[in-house]
Amino acid sequence: xxxxxxxxxxxxxxxxxxxxxxxxxxxxxxxxxxxxxxxxxxxxxxxxxxxxxxxxxxxxxxxxxxxxxxxxxxxxxxxxxxxxxxxxxxxxxxxxxxxxxxxxxxxxxxx
Amino acid sequence: xxxxxxxxxxxxxxxxxxxxxxxxxxxxxxxxxxxxxxxxxxxxxxxxxxxxxxxxxxxxxxxxxxxxxxxxxxxxxxxxxxxxxxxxxxxxxxxxxxxxxxxxxxxxxxxxxxx
Numbered sequence: 001x002x003x004x005x006x007x008x009x010x011x012x013x014x015x016x017x018x019x020x021x022x023x024x025x026x027x028x029x030x031x032x033x034x035x036x037x038x039x040x041x042x043x044x045x046x047x048x049x050x051x052x053x054x055x056x057x058x059x060x061x062x063x064x065x066x067x068x069x070x071x072x073x074x075x076x077x078x079x080x081x082x083x084x085x086x087x088x089x090x091x092x093x094x095x096x097x098x099x100x101x102x103x104x105x106x107x108x109x110x111x
Numbered sequence: 112x113x114x115x116x117x118x119x120x121x122x123x124x125x126x127x128x129x130x131x132x133x134x135x136x137x138x139x140x141x142x143x144x145x146x147x148x149x150x151x152x153x154x155x156x157x158x159x160x161x162x163x164x165x166x167x168x169x170x171x172x173x174x175x176x177x178x179x180x181x182x183x184x185x186x187x188x189x190x191x192x193x194x195x196x197x198x199x200x201x202x203x204x205x206x207x208x209x210x211x212x213x214x215x216x217x218x219x220x221x222x223x224x225x226x
Contacts, residue, residue: 004153042115042202042217043154087153098167099215101146101153 002026004102006088011108012078020073020086020105028093034062034073035087037104043087047073075107083109113138115205115218116185123224124193132188132221136205143186144215145171145178148200160186193225 004024012018024032031050035043049055049064049071061074075082085104092100116135124130136143142161146154156170160180171178175193180186190197200222204215 040222042219044217045215098144098156098159099154100156103151103153 002090002092002100004088004090004100006086006102006105008103009106009108011110014078014080014109014111016078017074017076018078018107020075020088020107022071022073022088022102024069024071024088024090024100024102026090026092026100029066030091030093032062032064032071033089033091033099034060034071035089035101037085037087039084046086078109080109080111083107115140115203115216117201117203117218117221119221120219121222121224123226125226126194127192130190130193130197130223132190132201132203132223133185134188134203134205134218135185136203137216140205140207140216142206142208143180144204144206145186145188146202146204148202148220150199154202157188190223193223195225198223198225 006022033048034046036046037043046060047055047062049062052064052066054061054063059076064071085106087104088102090100115137118133144159145157147157148154158171158178159167163182175191177189200220202220203218206215
């Protein structure tokens, strides 16, 4: 089966660091994406991991452990505009870009 | 350099009517994907199309739903005889052949409300 688990909600303070976790069980694996989605808007690409380890891109970093079926997204120096849903997404097997989305975690950043 | 264009942005239909959702992929993108997002839920894959071909429709209900991506013009997701449970946000995404590093580019979605 295909399953992606994320917490439902998180809150954090402006300027802080927050780690958003994701575990997955999928029938195949060809990479893991994190997307950001503001309410009523389209998901936008944040990061991509296909090998184990940490990928850093500005204030955002993403980590992957394929053996554990685990990833996290790390957001530093939180800003109010980071309040959004964060979607953990796995590309399964099949040779093309079919993505399996988690339900997403709603992050609320407070002053 | 327009992104993925979806229209209409909002669509209201009465039960039993037809809904037509349009998606124009990014320039140079030949692969189109449709996803549905119910309130408080994740995006669920519906169908993957290339020009004039349906590659994978495993996520699309067998009845009332159909999709096409003609040689000319946008991709169309068609829902016949809509029911209240069809109310959702429908997102279209596009990609070039296979872009392993970026996944998709999403459109802004069409929010369908069935009354």
